[in-house]
Amino acid sequence: MDIMETIKKQLQDNPVILYMKGSPNAPQCGFSMRASQALMECGKRFAYVDVLSNPEIRQQLPVYANWPTFPQLWVNGELVGGCDIISEMHEQGELKSLIDSAAAEDTPAGE
Numbered sequence: 280m281d282i283m284e285t286i287k288k289q290l291q292d293n294p295v296i297l298y299m300k301g302s303p304n305a306p307q308c309g310f311s312m313r314a315s316q317a318l319m320e321c322g323k324r325f326a327y328v329d330v331l332s333n334p335e336i337r338q339q340l341p342v343y344a345n346w347p348t349f350p351q352l353w354v355n356g357e358l359v360g361g362c363d364i365i366s367e368m369h370e371q372g373e374l375k376s377l378i379d380s381a382a383a384e385d386t387p388a389g390e
């Protein structure tokens with residue numbers, strides 16, 4: 280599977296995914312730290328990809344997304360944005376609503 284197919288599969292399989300430097304528990308840059316903390320405060324599970332340990336994704340995702348920097352938050356296959364957008368949405372309460380909505384869509388009926 281080529282790297283673009285891998286990216287598409289990750290976006291398809293994960294309603295909320297954060298491409299970041301490091302991991303939520305051990306971020307490797309301040310922007311990734313702020314973004315992952317905002318997501319964790321929403322209280323829902325989310326996937327993440329460490330672009331430092333995945334250099335092909337780090338190189339190709341900006342091409343795919345037409346967004347040059349990391350972190351990148353994707354919800355339901357759509358690019359939400361980077362750290363500043365994530366932080367602003369979190370402060371305004373919009374991030375939690377978006378994450379809650381994506382999590383609800385991902386829950387099988389009857390749960």
